[in-house]
Amino acid sequence: SQEFSFDEHSHRRFNPLIDSWVLCSPHRTKRPWQGQQEIVEYESKPEYDPKCYLCPGNLRAQGKKNPNYSDTFIFINDFAALKVEQPQLHLEDSNDKFASLLKAESVRGECKVICFSPKHNITIAEMSEEVVVHVIQSWIKVYQSAIAVPHINYVQIFENKGSIMGCSNPHPHCQVWSTESIPEEPRKEMVSMTKYYEKNNSCMLCDYVQLETTKLVDKPRVVCENDSFVCVTPYWAVWPYETMVIAKFHFTSLGEMDEKVENGKKRQCDLANIIVRITCRYDNVFKCSFPYSMGIHQAPADGGDHSHDSHFHLHFYPPLLRSPTVKKFLVGYELLAEPQRDLTPEHAASTLKQCSEIHYKHEKV
């Protein structure tokens, strides 16, 4: 009888970080697509757009004027989902079963926007590593100022890139939402990492890095690496070309990133290097500006000891599946039952590995 093959047969893989499964149906890529086609913008944009509310010198939606910035530019979101001061509502513990079904608590916080560059028409994939080091320094700055607020306990830095990913302005920028509460996703990871540490007396992501970079022939899921970081398509990836950028050394937050490092800026440079390399490979997959949501997972800043439940890493969630216009829909089955993917993470890694680290727009013909 036939042998089981990961490339041919349906299987589930386990995500130990969030204690959850994903269904993988590799043969399904053969299915023709007759559904929605995304719109790709191929026209080149100007370096300065007078109608963009993020370009230097322009007016924003609520009437504030941007400075004539020439590097990064940080400001408070004009339509913030969270406010630093607001009335509070405390969660009450109750033994009443009905009360346990209507549980709520207030959340204070802060929402900032960071423009990566004054240039309207550039993305990280096309930036120099030096410029991305400045972006990383702005992350550290916003992180430090957020955790200085006594009731802020978690700092979520994320970028929505591309209109498919809900980004409402192509000017290169990210957001930082800092909260009183520790959000669900990092909390789930912390619970799993704690269990793993208690069982194995080691950090799950330290072990995972070791496994992917040193224990396997051909490193089937490693896309690229440098001294401080590795980029892998995790074994349990959900999005078609999902990757994680994981620190090779154990540190838990942006605040700790450059502690105990001889050359203070070494890790900032290595982080910029790996981010530019993976985003450039993404753009080269379909020769288009590859959309994604990405973000940093790090330790809470709540005064607790997080040396064992947190390990600095980034997630990239890119939606494209087959072409610049055909994305993977995570809908009916995925929302109601279980995430489902069509190609294996090893297949995605092999495609990404074959892509050049010279951006297709910069290639000499």
Place this chain on the structure above:
Amino acid sequence: SQEFSFDEHSHRRFNPLIDSWVLCSPHRTKRPWQGQQEIVEYESKPEYDPKCYLCPGNLRAQGKKNPNYSDTFIFINDFAALKVEQPQLHLEDSNDKFASLLKAESVRGECKVICFSPKHNITIAEMSEEVVVHVIQSWIKVYQSAIAVPHINYVQIFENKGSIMGCSNPHPHCQVWSTESIPEEPRKEMVSMTKYYEKNNSCMLCDYVQLETTKLVDKPRVVCENDSFVCVTPYWAVWPYETMVIAKFHFTSLGEMDEKVENGKKRQCDLANIIVRITCRYDNVFKCSFPYSMGIHQAPADGGDHSHDSHFHLHFYPPLLRSPTVKKFLVGYELLAEPQRDLTPEHAASTLKQCSEIHYKHEKV
């Protein structure tokens, strides 16, 4: 000082069904939208489309010919994510920490498609309850035949409606993916319902129905109800107009739905009634064919006793937020940190309650 208000201030609500939180920022609806606009199709479609691979008598993608069906039509998905027979891979329990990071198991199963009607240009929202009773009977039929397969343990019925929700064909249809494994979402619900039962000696959803329909002045989240079902915007809803249709009596699966009921078809009719009413209200919110993913959660068919961990219900996940063309993006913050919503579930319920149960296309002017 100001008092906390659910309509004004940021807060998190707890979802007891899956043990998870959602961030609610009600003031954020004031934000202008400059991002992606969805495409709405207003042209009327023909009742029969010679190019549709689901219309009666037409050829499907892999060359099979549809019968000239006049009611519902059930067939095996031509590009099934799951197969009834395939080689197996068993999950091995190992104490090796590296092995615990690369866990996988094979999954056998079956993917079926159910066309709701021979008519290409109709949706449930515009169907008569009698026709929807036939759809429900086809669900029961597919459910019964799936659970008769010894290694099938869970039956997931779901509908992706609208191209925004990844639906590749507007012909009214749903899918049924039946699996060996119990998928993540129902499994999480079962874990929470078991804990609740152990603590309170009652079923969480029986209690939730009682709470929403009898304990609160004005029933702020009840959209509509009949003898057997209630439709609510759950306290912990994520999608803007998310609803749940919950059985008012405790039964766990389609197989049990008509047991112990005097009039054998009473619950089928009541289920058809509530589904037509809620989908019609959805279409009336923005006077468009409202996209959604919806599906049934029920007990596994694995031979176990699920009387306490399962309670028959449906989830509707509709993406539209402000208009037929502006949806809610669950992206960066939502994927990396925590689901976030802009309007309260009570606000959504009040809008849905104000909508007529006569479809806007059928309204007399």
